[in-house]
Amino acid sequence: MISAIKKLNNKKFFRGAVLLAIFAISALCYPFSQVQAGRVDNFSDRLTRLAGGVYTDHEIKFKTKSGVSSSLDIIEITFGNNFGLSEISIDDVDLFSGSATGLENEKNLTASAAADRWGLALSGQVLTFTPPTNSAQGEVAINDYVVIRIGKNASGGINQIKNPNSSGIYAVSVSGAFGDSGEAYARIIQNDQVTVAAVVASGSGGPGSITPDNGAPGVSNIFIENLTSNSARIHWETEERSTGVLEYGLDTIYGSEFKDLDNLLFGHNFDINFLTQDTIYYFRIKAKDFVGNETITKDYFFKTLSVVNVDNFSAVGFDGQVLLEWQNPEIDNMAGVRIVRSEKGYVGSPQDGTVIYEGPGLSFLDRNVINGRWYFYSAFVYDTTRQYSSGALAEAVPLASGQAVPPKPEEIDIGKYIEIIGGLRFADLKFFVANETIALDANDENRVSVLASSLLKILLPKDKVVKKLKTIIADIGNSSYLLKIDKKRDTYTTTVSAPGFAGEYPIIVLVVVYDDGSKDSVAGTLAVEGYGVVEEIGEAKFGEAKAGLYANKVAGVKVTLFAKQIEDGEEIWATWNGIKYFQDNPQLTAADGEYGYMVPNGEYLMTLEKNGYRKSMTPKFEVDNNIVNWDLNLDRTMERKWYMNFWWWILAILIFTFFFWRSRNKRKGKAEKEKMRLEAEAVN
Structure with a gap:
């Protein structure tokens, strides 16, 4: 009886162990989660055209309740059978995600998923997005927005989706193993120039429901991009959905306009060309919806850039020739460089002197020279509409072997001019960056700070020039530049690229040479600072996968700058408006991990974000030299190993307990059998 009870207890223990093991294995396969899959929120599909049979861009957006946390969490977008997707390729599709607009994080799309790369498959009416093979929690965070652009609105996009030929309401849906689902409905019409079309989410009034339109369209997010010396894009x-009219001109009377009355759009971009450099233009926007409600904005303005001079322009004389070298500025609309030579001193215009070179090159060998004569060269950059920079300067004398350097003509030798006492002050000069939106203030030691390679504009008010002027030259390091009068004829200016290497450039000399043989000069220091660098922390910390020591620069880090604002007496930290200052914010670090901002002085802080690293925030800090370039560290998140899973340990304990129990029972069984054998032998 006792033996039977023991066997029964052993069986119960065994069954319990097996059930616990099954439970543990199930927990491993289906981990607990607080996330509940369901209907996506705010699902929409915006089409740039709504007419039947036309090609159009799509921007699909939804808020996911489940997120994407593994490589199995695929997302599928399915279009109704009447949409034409046959011409769409991977180059015509962009995928984004983010917590605010959904555009914060752009995903890398390839034909098949790999580490840090999403896979995209197109089959019939279905687009399947497969997460990276190394996806982890937060690849797309819970409650993040997902944005998918298809067509010419994608970076590099060429092909578009064709609308159904017939009028009607057509569905676009989202589903997939990531757990959420939803539908949107597009109303396709015969003429999208006169009739409104609704794109509505399932459950928001039914397919095709339209709210009566009684108000004028709101206009927002106005900014200037792609600004050059002769062009600008206004967004x-x-x-x-509205038509767009852009009025612009040199004053608020305008006089010029661009119209797009053929398309009802949400997003509008107008490119203006053939503008004059260094000039203020005014503009306003008119937006009209399909029933004629119209909004006219207030007046805005922007200022075109100046054509930037070459860097490091130098002239070296040899026997019977002069070698000229320079570096071209990094501007999108540069067309070439014109080099003008003179024996009578520097020329102030590209139309003066003798033109010896014109083109996009970086050097020229002037062989049409005579040994023992001084030659003065001016290099003028010109843009695509033949507007010129103020000019960079260099001089040289070719010499035969053993020939002595001759003196310069007295009327040209600036060193022989008489210095005016008590004339110009360094404070008379004005320094600007970011297209004159940020003024750089010199300190008490006449020191001006700037980020490396920034476009720097130097101005001298005309009323500081007290005599009849011959020329104005600004020396920065080893480079010399002409200052020319601006269009208002009240300021002398030049625009240059700051040196590309950090360091103290101890001489900023501005020489004003007058016709009477006198000169006036001031000196200061241009302090060029390098960009900030984001690196991994120097030593692995507790909770990280053991990686030893590392100090690698981190690419692809999203650096966001926040500025302190005071509203109603309260301190508020808002994302710094980089667009206003012609800079990106947030910035993504390049392969060298670098980032940098030129900002108005004030109080700021920054956040750093990248998958695989802990999101971090700097302390708030004060900027007093217009530069944000901290060197920052990122801390890796813990790389979870299999042995860090709680349920693996439960399973291991159960397996160990089971085998221990079975081994013990086997030993006990053998002992009992041996005892019974010995007892039987004793009886016999």
């Missing part, structure tokens, strides 16, 4: 958005 704005409307809260409903």
Whole structure:
């Protein structure tokens, strides 16, 4: 009886162990989660055209309740059978995610998924997005927005989706193993120039429901991009589909306009060309919806850039020739460089002197020279509409072997001019960056700070020039530049690229040479600072996968700058408006891990974000030299190993307990059998 009870207890223990093991294995396969899959929120599909049979861009957006946390969490977008997707390729599709707009993080799309790369497959009416093979929690965070652009609105996009030929309401849906689902409905019409079309989410009033339109379209997110010396792109958005008219000119009377009355759009971009450099232009926007409600904005303005001079322009004389070398500025609309030579001193215009070179090169060998004569060279950069920079300067004398350097003509030798006492002060000069939106203030030691390679504009008010002027030259390091009068004829200016290497450039000399043989000069220091660098922390910390020591620069880090604002007496930290200052914010670090901002002086802080690293925030800090370039560290998140999973340990304990129990029972069974054998032998 006792033996039977023991066997029964052993069986119960065994069954319990097996059930616990099954439970543990199930927990491993289906881990607990607080996330509940369901219907996506705010699902929409915005089409740039709504007419039947036309090609159009799509921007699909939804808020996911489940997120994406593994490589199995695929997302599928399915279009109704009447949409034409046959011409769409991977180059015509962009994928983004983010917590605010959904555009914060762009995903890397390839034909098949790999580490840090999403896979995209197109089959019939379905686009399948497969997460990277190394996806982890937060690849797409819970409650993040997902944005998918298809067509010419994608970076590099060429092909578009064709609308159904017939009018009607057509569905676009999202589903997939990531757990969420939803639908949107697009109303396709015969003529999208006169009739409104609704794109509505399932459950928001039914397919095709339209709210009566009684208000003018709101206009927002107005900014200037792609600004050059002769062109600009003006962007704005409307809260409903609208036509666009852009009026612009040299004053608020305008006089010129661009119209797009053929398309009802949410996003509007107008490119203006053939503008004059260093000039203020005014503009306003007119937006009209399909029923004629119109919004006219207030007046805005922007200023075109100046054509930037070459860097490091130098002239070296040899026997019967002069070698000229320079570095071209990094500007999108540069067309070439014109080099002018003179024996009578520097020329102030590209139309003066003898033109010896014109083109996009970086050097020229001037062989049409005579040994023993001084030659003065001016290099003028010109843009695509033949507007010129103020000019960079260099001089040289070719010499035969053993020939002595001759003196310069007295009327040219600036060193022989008489210095005016008590004339110009360094404070009379004005320094600007970011297209004159940020003024750089010199300190008490006449020191001006700037980020390496920044475009620097130097101005001298005309009323500081007290005599009849011959020329104005600014020396920065080893480079010399001409200052020319601006269009208002009240300021002398030049625009240059700051040196590309950090360091103290101890001489900023501005020489004003007058016709009467006198000169006036001031000196200071241009302090060029390097960009900030984001690196991994120097030593692995507790909770990290053991990686030893490392100090690698980190590419692809999203650096966001926040500025302190005071509203109603309260301290508020808002994302710094980089667009206003012609800079990106946030910035993504390049392969060298670098980032940098030129900002108005004030109080700031920054956040750093990248998958695989802990999101971090700097302390708030004060900027007093217009530069944000901290060197920052990122801390890796813990790389979870299999042995860090709680349920693996439960399973291991159960397996150990089971085998221990079975081994013990086997030993006990053998002992009992041996005892019974010995007892039987004793009886016999």
